[in-house]
Amino acid sequence: MSKKIVAVNAGPRKGWNTDMLINEAIKGAKSAGAEVEKFNLFRLERYTGCISCFGCKKEKFKGHCICRDGLTPVLDAIRESDGVIIGSPNYLGDMTASFRALYERLIFQNLTYKAGTPCCNQRRISVLLIMTSNAPDTAYMGLLQNYQNVFNRFVGPTKIFVSGNTLQLKDYSKTDWEWSIFNPEQKKLRHETVFPKECKKVYNLGVELVL
Numbered sequence: 001m002s003k004k005i006v007a008v009n010a011g012p013r014k015g016w017n018t019d020m021l022i023n024e025a026i027k028g029a030k031s032a033g034a035e036v037e038k039f040n041l042f043r044l045e046r047y048t049g050c051i052s053c054f055g056c057k058k059e060k061f062k063g064h065c066i067c068r069d070g071l072t073p074v075l076d077a078i079r080e081s082d083g084v085i086i087g088s089p090n091y092l093g094d095m096t097a098s099f100r101a102l103y104e105r106l107i108f109q110n111l112t113y114k115a116g117t118p119c120c121n122q123r124r125i126s127v128l129l130i131m132t133s134n135a136p137d138t139a140y141m142g143l144l145q146n147y148q149n150v151f152n153r154f155v156g157p158t159k160i161f162v163s164g165n166t167l168q169l170k171d172y173s174k175t176d177w178e179w180s181i182f183n184p185e186q187k188k189l190r191h192e193t194v195f196p197k198e199c200k201k202v203y204n205l206g207v208e209l210v211l
């Protein structure tokens with residue numbers, strides 16, 4: 001039976017850096033025989049982060065967020081999956097607010113307050129976490145490692161992939177505001193030379209998620 005992979009775009013821009021990398025990972029997963037379901041967090045019905053109802057701590061609901069909203073189908077699909085691809089741009093030094101909403105709900109439902117068994121997810125689910133940023137690849141390693149540790153602990157074995165110094169705009173000269181802290185030529189060059197290699201790497205990570 002083919003493996004089920006859930007892909008989640010936690011960024012708003014369809015077809016841009018984060019989405020492109022997620023799509024490459026999806027292609028990789030599909031090439032290895034997986035079925036992939038993709039969600040765009042910015043296109044869902046209304047949702048929130050964890051509302052601290054503690055419903056998921058009740059014995060009969062454990063491992064299940066009982067809050068019903070736009071994120072419910074995503075959480076349900078992840079619970080049934082064999083692997084997850086989650087991508088987010090870096091916004092103000094962290095993942096997006098949409099990523100954080102999913103993260104809170106996904107992790108907290110699997111977390112218990114029982115000494116000795118802090119995690120109640122019944123199956124380990126592999127995770128590929130992708131982040132893109134204006135800052136160079138190394139700038140947010142601490143942040144990413146922190147997410148990696150938490151995903152490792154409460155979801156399953158997690159790999160991280162970062163694409164820094166991204167091209168944020170096709171033509172930086174066509175806006176009526178300044179982008180003078182950036183070097184558009186250098187960004188364009190990176191997008192044309194380095195980004196395609198990153199796409200290949202992330203494709204392979206998509207393959208590895210399934211094998």
Ligand SMILES: Cc1cc2nc3c(=O)[nH]c(=O)nc-3n(C[C@H](O)[C@H](O)[C@H](O)COP(=O)(O)O)c2cc1C
Binds near residue numbers: 013017019091136
């Ligand atoms: C609201 C906002 C905040 C941002 N904050 C940061 C930041 O703190 N650090 C950074 O490196 N890039 C920051 N960026 C840039 C994006 O992370 C970067 O351009 C990313 O690759 C965009 O992904 P996308 O092309 O998929 O939309 C910010 C962008 C926006 C719109």
